[in-house]
Every structure is written in structure tokens, then in C-alpha cells.
Amino acid sequence: xxxxxxxxxxxxxxxxxxxxxxxxxxxxxxxxxxxxxxxxxxxxxxxxxxxxxxxxxxxxxxxxxxxxxxxxxxxxxxxxxxxxxxxxxxxxxxxxxxxxxxxxxxxxxxxxxxxxxxxxxxxxxxxxxxxxxxxxxxxxxxxxxxxxxxxxxxxxxxxxxxxxxxxxxxxxxxxxxxxxxxxxxxxxxxxxxxxxxxxxxxxxxxxxxxxxxxxxxxxxxxxxxxxxxxxxxxxxxxxxxxxxxxxxxxxxxxxxxxxxxxxxxxxxxxxxxxxxxxxxxxxxxxxxxxxxxxxxxxxxxxxxxxxxxxxxxxxxxxxxxxxxxxxxxxxxx
Ligand SMILES: [Zn+2]
Numbered sequence: 319x320x321x322x323x324x325x326x327x328x329x330x331x332x333x334x335x336x337x338x339x340x341x342x343x344x345x346x347x348x349x350x351x352x353x354x355x356x357x358x359x360x361x362x363x364x365x366x367x368x369x370x371x372x373x374x375x376x377x378x379x380x381x382x383x384x385x386x387x388x389x390x391x392x393x394x395x396x397x398x399x400x401x402x403x404x405x406x407x408x409x410x411x412x413x414x415x416x417x418x419x420x421x422x423x424x425x426x427x428x429x430x431x432x433x434x435x436x437x438x439x440x441x442x443x444x445x446x447x448x449x450x451x452x453x454x455x456x457x458x459x460x461x462x463x464x465x466x467x468x469x470x471x472x473x474x475x476x477x478x479x480x481x482x483x484x485x486x487x488x489x490x491x492x493x494x495x496x497x498x499x500x501x502x503x504x505x506x507x508x509x510x511x512x513x514x515x516x517x518x519x520x521x522x523x524x525x526x527x528x529x530x531x532x533x534x535x536x537x538x539x540x541x542x543x544x545x546x547x548x549x550x551x552x553x554x555x556x557x558x559x560x561x562x563x564x565x566x567x568x569x570x571x572x573x574x575x576x577x578x579x580x581x582x583x584x585x586x587x588x589x590x591x592x593x594x595x596x597x598x599x600x601x602x603x604x605x606x607x608x609x610x611x612x613x614x615x616x617x618x619x620x621x622x623x624x625x626x627x628x629x630x631x632x633x634x635x636x637x638x639x640x641x642x643x644x645x646x647x648x649x650x651x
Contacts, residue, residue: 350375350382351375351376353373355434355435357369357437360441361440361441362441362446362650366403369402370401372384382399382423383396383424386420386422387422388418388420389417390404390406391403392419401436410650411440412646415437418433443642443649454622455641455644455648459637461619464593466607469592475564476566476590477633478514478565478566478627480514480565480567482526483518483525484518484527484571485519485520485521485524486498487522487528491531497576498518498581499518501585502516502585505585505589508620511628512628527568527571532572533574534548534549534572544556544570555571557571557584557587564634569588579604579612583604583613586604589627591605601613
């Protein structure tokens with residue numbers, strides 16, 4: 319009996335001393351300290367831009383390791399807590415003016431978390447563009463607001479919000495038929511980032527646009543409303559449209575020659591583009607008021623059409639709204 323009691327006491331004593339030493343260790347380590355923090359960065363800054371340093375401390379002086387678990391597009395230097403912009407991060411004030419994520423800090427024993435807010439500040443997007451991009455904005459305004467002196471200017475731009483379904487009245491010569499299909503395919507390629515398309519349809523009843531090939535005199539019976547406008551003009555093609563709000567609902571296109579250039583030009587009008595002012599030099603635009611069969615859409619005009627029919631480009635914008643919306647879309651490219 320005596321022996322067993324001694325053994326039990328000894329075990330208790332061991333257990334006691336073990337408990338108290340563990341408690342001492344716990345008291346020595348305290349969790350790292352980090353509180354909610356706010357940072358600020360301008361929209362559209364490039365990847366790699368430094369946002370700031372996370373403030374955290376540890377009363378034991380342990381080395382701290384930083385991490386972000388809630389947003390893989392914000393980067394953190396795991397040894398010093400420096401925040402920076404990751405590759406995939408799009409900062410657009412007009413879409414969201416703040417971004418929230420959680421930073422964790424680990425002292426080798428315990429993790430502490432804090433909510434971080436990144437406030438995104440607005441910039442003047444146009445000022446952030448380079449000269450080539452600013453030229454694109456200027457030419458976009460020129461074409462979509464009909465700023466060329468050869469036609470009356472518009473205060474707002476107008477475009478199609480629905481697909482264009484084009485019906486050919488009568489027959490096209492084989493050469494023009496091929497050109498029309500190629501020109502439509504090219505416009506569809508340029509507008510591919512949005513929902514707008516041009517397609518040829520077999521019946522007039524399902525169409526939203528009509529194309530007629532013939533002489534000016536013949537338009538009198540086919541498009542009488544167009545003929546009224548052109549009877550005293552010297553023109554080889556023409557396009558008129560009707561719109562509701564600032565969206566085109568219908569168009570009528572007439573061409574009197576088989577050149578792809580003329581159909582490209584008149585289809586450009588039907589889509590909402592005015593005349594180009596890029597008409598000098600070796601490669602004048604097909605949207606100039608006077609063209610030859612070798613004229614084509616210029617690269618800058620392909621870009622104008624791409625942004626004009628971009629899914630995020632609204633219709634009905636005035637000159638200052640165009641500058642803001644287009645500059646933003648260019649920076650988001
Ligand atoms: Zn024209």
C-alpha cells in the first residue's frame with residue numbers, strides 16, 4: 319500500500335510541474351498585433367505599383383510573415399508587408415471605388431488577421447492617354463459626331479443597338495455581291511467585341527436595312543424619301559437612316575458603282591459614321607467625301623469602329639461623354 323501511494327504522489331508532482339512550465343511558455347508568446355487599415359491608389363495604375371506597407375507588430379519581437387488570402391490580384395511581400403498591384407488587377411473608379419481584402423500576419427506560432435480597404439481614386443482618363451491614343455479619341459469624335467464640314471454636325475453620336483439585317487432589293491452583279499459579303503465580314507470582325515452584327519437576309523419583311531444597286535434616277539421609285547434628298551446632288555451613293563432615342567432602327571443604302579470602296583463608305587454612314595478628314599497623302603480614307611476605288615478604312619478608323627460598337631460603349635454620348643467613356647475603355651484595353 320505504501321509503495322503505491324508514493325508512486326501516485328510522484329506522478330501528480332510530475333504532472334503539476336509539467337503544467338506550470340507550459341503555462342509559462344504561453345504567457346511568454348503573445349499574438350502579433352495588426353489592426354484594420356486603409357490605403358489609397360489611383361485607378362488604372364499599372365501592375366507592380368506599390369500601394370504601401372502593412373503596419374503590424376509583435377511584442378515578443380518575433381519575425382513576422384505576411385500573406386493575403388482573399389484577393390490573389392493584390393500582392394504582398396511576405397517578409398515586410400509591402401502591398402503592390404498584381405498582374406490581373408483592374409482598378410476602374412467608375413466600376414468600383416474601393417477594394418477589400420484580408421491580410422494575415424504570422425509570428426511562427428499565432429496568426430492574426432485584419433481587414434484592409436484599398437480606396438481607388440478617380441483620374442482624368444484622357445490626360446493619362448499617350449498621343450496616339452489622344453488622336454484616336456479626336457478621330458472618334460470627328461467620325462461619330464459628323465464634325466467634318468462636308469456634312470451637318472451632330473451633338474450626340476448614334477449607333478445601332480440591334481443587329482442590322484440587310485436585304486438586297488433586286489439583284490447585285492456578281493462582283494458587287496462578293497464585295498458586299500467581304501465588306502460585311504470586315505465590319506463584323508471590327509464589331510466582334512460587342513453584340514452588334516450585320517447579316518444578309520432573304521426577305522424584306524425580316525430586314526432592318528435595304529441595299530439597292532442602280533442609277534440615281536432608279537432610286538426615285540425604290541427609295542423615294544432618299545431621292546428627294548439627292549435629286550439635285552452629284553453623288554454616286556447615299557445612305558439614310560431612322561432612329562429612336564439615339565439608336566438606329568433602319569437604314570437605306572444606295573450604290574451606283576460596283577466598287578467595294580463605295581459600299582464600305584455608305585455602310586460606314588449607315589452604321590453612324592460621318593466623313594473622315596484623313597484624306598491627303600498616299601492612303602486616304604474610304605470615309606472621305608470624295609473617294610477612289612483604292613481607298614480603305616485606315617487603322618485608326620478600324621479602331622474607332624471597334625470602340626464605337628464595343629459592348630461597354632453606350633449610344634447617345636455627347637462630345638465630353640465620348641472623351642470620358644472612350645478614354646476609360648482605351649485604358650482598360
Ligand atoms: Zn459620304
